[in-house]
Amino acid sequence: MDIDFPLVLVVLTFATGVVWLADKLxxxxxxxxxxxxxxxxxxxxxxxxxxxxxxxxxxxxxxAVVLVLRSFLIEPFQIPSGSMLPTLEVGDFILVNKYAYGLRLPVAGTKVVEIGDPER
Incomplete structure (x- = not known):
């Protein structure tokens, strides 16, 4: 079963934010x-x-902090196969700098702001 973690994160952040805001107001x-x-x-x-x-x-x-970090700055990935051998082993964790690719919407992936190299 493949769970879309960014979608779950956005939905939970939105739901808790709405409850918190409704209580505050x-x-x-x-x-x-x-x-x-x-x-x-x-x-x-x-x-x-x-x-x-x-x-x-x-x-x-x-x-909210986790959503901002994972959506716009860095995201952890685990290497799924041996395609990157001998540099990276299967199961290694890497952090991807998402800021270098421009600001994108969390679930849709639509680029909002161009940052860095426009070829990416």
Whole structure:
């Protein structure tokens, strides 16, 4: 089974970003207003966020940094065959400088900004 990792990364980054932004703009105000209206003896219970918002708030910055690094700067690859012997062995890991080839959209691969050699 071949998983399209860039697509999964873009979708997860977008989903966690939307949840985080919705909480920041709308949901937190409503949650705090509801907590103040309902009398409660436990103040820690009022401040508790739902698990989805907590996870999204935690993962969004990490996923965004990984997305930017892998999409525009460097990407790790594993050598799949012996076509590069004797220089690179099967299973070796290499980092590819993606910035030298120009800025491309993460999943589509469409070149957005030309950088460096136009022949690439």
């Amino acid at each position: 709308f949901l937190r105000k409503r949650r705090l207003a509801n907590a103040q209206q309902q009398p409660s003896t436990d103040s820690a219970e009022e401040a508790k966020e739902p698990w989805l918002i907590d996870i999204s708030r935690s993962f969004f910055p990490v996923l």
